[in-house]
Amino acid sequence: MKIAIVDTYYAAFLKTHYAASGGLQRQDFQDQRDALLASCFGTSDFYSRHLQKLGWDAQDLIVNCVPLQVAWADENGVPYSKLAMQLPHRLFRVPMIGPWLAALPGLMEIAVAQLKTLKPDVLYCQDLSFFPPHALRELREHVRLIVGQIACPLPSNDFLRGYDLILTSFPHFVPRLRALGVASEYFRIGFDTRVLEELGSVEKTVPISFVGGISRHHTNAIPTLEYLARETPIQFYGYGVGALDRGSPIVARHHGEVWGLGMYRALARSRMTLNRHIGVAENNANNMRLYEATGVGTLLITDEKDNLGELFEPGKEVVAYTSKEEAAEVILHFLEHPREAEDIARAGQKRTLSEHTYEMRMIELNDILKRHMG
Structure with missing residues (x-):
């Protein structure tokens, strides 16, 4: 057919x-x-x-x-x-x-x-x-x-x-x-495993990243991202930075647009990456970043949702946060405990490659x- x-x-x-x-x-x-x-x-x-x-x-x-x-x-x-x-x-x-x-x-x-x-x-x-x-x-x-x-x-x-x-x-x-x-x-x-074949070996040189868009659908996330820019060494990649006030702390940490394989490479270079859902997701985890980040072997730090446990085991395969303050605490904790972060990232990748391709x-x-x- x-x-x-x-x-x-x-x-x-x-x-x-x-x-x-x-x-x-x-x-x-x-x-x-x-x-x-x-x-x-x-x-x-x-x-x-x-x-x-x-x-x-x-x-x-x-x-x-x-x-x-x-x-x-x-x-x-x-x-x-x-x-x-x-x-x-x-x-x-x-x-x-x-x-x-x-x-x-x-x-x-x-x-x-x-x-x-x-x-x-x-x-x-x-x-x-x-x-x-x-x-x-x-x-x-x-x-x-x-x-x-x-x-x-x-x-x-x-x-x-x-x-x-x-x-x-x-x-x-x-x-x-x-x-x-x-x-x-x-x-x-x-997640598609062809991405891993295209990327090859990628050195993890970015401690914590946010890879994604800043648009009218993401306005609720901007206070969290700005807070993290002040409290952690987070680096930003993606589109939409031009919509921010030039005084936003995100701007100084922003490295421009990344698309396609370049986006996956930015994720793969990161030891940890932050995820957040758009408002229309309500209290459900669903977006592509869940699988893209875990698929390339990066520790996913994502906003807590009712159904997250149906996709990944929080605390063992991904890490969830409920507030900007908690997100900062989680990031700082795993910066000080890199082996723990690596263990969760490996478990998250294993789950994605076994169930979410x-x-x-x-x-x-x-x-x-x-x-x-x-």
Whole structure:
């Protein structure tokens, strides 16, 4: 069976990736896609590679990458508007602007054309906000099952009801989606061992790090991060520092954006790394950092959540904190007791590699999809 895995990548990553690529935008669709997947950004080819081993014909589509999608359109004779390619995709849904822009063939239209060409049995969308309801209705005659996956704030109900099934790593989203009449199941994120092969041996030279974004979804975490910047030697890597006041103690410790394999390397160089969840997670542990940090063998210090014990054993495989003061105490303790930190990090990595890999997740997904296809 065929599955098309549709994803969108952060614009900042795409800009950085193409700027460093030496003319990648002039290469054909396949070469561009291979280069993007090789970067290990997001879920990369972590789904498709393992689904292929299970007998699926799995294709990755990065539908908001302009040079990639333009290459596909040119190679397949699909018309598009150069103006539409220069406009942010979100503008197509802005009242009064959207109806005018909808007449311009752009990224969404190219993605629809790709799917009509592929005719997958399953359309698997990692970004529920990309296809508007009318596009999903148009695709129904070409696709057997339309599936979405979400671990961020929910889009409007009109977008949600266009899916046959929505998977989520937020346990609390499942009953809310079902109450809307949308089939939903709990499906966790994971770690891919290809990352370890790509990284090779990495020396741990950073005592404690925070690797991640600072955005409107993370505002509740900023006081904690600033407190830790004053009380511990924590170093920062990621995006969004420009949104902070220049007097923030984070700024002086910030080492810039890291993406894909560079992000994993920053984690792997760290003896410990701090994790915190966005507000929409409520009191549930779910995010990618749980598995990324433990997967590369770094001690994860994470905010305490009700279900954390279902994923890792706190105190033995990861360490939990309930306040900024406790986070600082934990960090300072393990700086003074490095062997204890190493023992917990090793146990956390063992748990992730034995229970939380994408190879295992795809076995779960294979069963879920076949069950819902009937």
